[in-house]
Amino acid sequence: MAKRAQRGLVIYHTGVTLLTLWSVINVSLMILRLGSHAVELTIANGLLVVFAIDYFVRLVVTKNRKIFLIQSAFDLLGIIPLHPVFAFFRLGRLVRLIRFHHLFWRLGIAGKWTKTYHRFIYKTGFIYLFSISVAIIVLSAFLFSLAEKQSLADSLWWAITTATTVGYGDETPHTAVGKIVASFLMFGGVGFIGLLTSTIMDFFTSRTTQLATDHEAQQQADLVELLTKIDTLTTKVNQLQAKITSLEKTTKKNTPSH
Template sequence: MQNERVPRALVGYHWGVTLLTLGSVLNVILMLVHLGSHPVEMAISNGLLAVFVVDYFVRLIITKERKTFLIQSAFDLLGIIPLHPVFAFFRLARLARLIRFHHVFWRLGLDGKWTKAYHRFIYQTGFIYLFSISVAIIVVSAFLFSLTEKQNLANSLWWAVTTATTVGYGDETPHTAFGKIIASVLMFGGIGFIGLLTSTITGFITNRTEKAVTPQDTQEQADVRELLAKIDTLTGKVDQLQEQVERLDRKSPKR
């Protein structure tokens, strides 16, 4: 697999995606720490958002396995949500897939255990599905809350996150009947999926810890059993030697 040649055009495309992703993340960081001109940074953010939106739907159209694409590109979809520029951080998952695609760890002489653990955690545990559903519930609730409560999208997203995580600071609360219905749905649905998400992460870490500890314990137990067997053998030889000494004492003439 590692020896397959990747077309230069595809390599160039991946380099472009990498640079745009890192640029979009850096731009968001500058916005969060209030460095530079905010209007310029917002224009850059919106421009990059448009590029990634077009890229996502073009890949969706040309792919033959749309179901697989939607699953594996769930973070890409989250990265083009226009609620807040901070969603650009989800685009970093694209870089992780590119690193795995080009076998970067293998080329650097690493064994690739990190990429296997990453793939196992994201897909085999169902984390990607629970995370996507949780984010979808939060985003949809924030959007509906923004419409009904006449709040901006940033404040609505903050309200949805604090409500779904049961923090509930109370700085943003629904006042309309429809807003309270949205909050109730978010409380039941969001909390349930976030609870499943947390248990999935905990279960994965626990299993990894058990697998890391069990071989060591097994080896220690084997060492103890081997040591006890050697002690038993040595004890038997000592007993035999003692019997031989006693026989020699009985046979030797008494003075």
């Protein structure tokens, strides 16, 4: 029974992996304008439905929904129907599957960089800030689209440029609701985007400092080890010199004088 369940899990994860890669390739073709846009859009919408059903089924059957929502933040972003490009967030699912099956460890390539990735994503709070930032941007874009009668793609572009303080001005709110949404995005979105940027900078700064400290500590350790070896070698040389001197004295005593 356990082997059958394990086999079913492997088949399920393999299917998810293939569908994820298919969705990413399909969206890439749409962005590059290769192939039939109508067919690619139909495929994108079909895969969106499949991943949405998969997400909510897992949400229902999971034992700890709080942990699930945190760990599956990218899965939720991957089923946002604002723009097909959100399918790229589904690649986060593949990362978790790789970790779940310990593929890097099995291939012998697991090491410091996997630990660094885990520390950057979870211990710094990056995943939470990123999820909140994206949620604010997506919600603002959706409300802006309804209030200003704009397409979801243009509204998403407006939300991103506003949240990042770029503000090209090609899309601006004209209605009262649109201006309220813009104000909400300016205060909430800009704040979380700032925290997100600060978190990234702090991580790399601390990482650089840690590497420099580790390098200095390693140099100190190497120096201590070298000095220890020199002391050991000096002691052995002194012992050898003493033996040679003793041997010379013994030889002189045993040598008959003429």
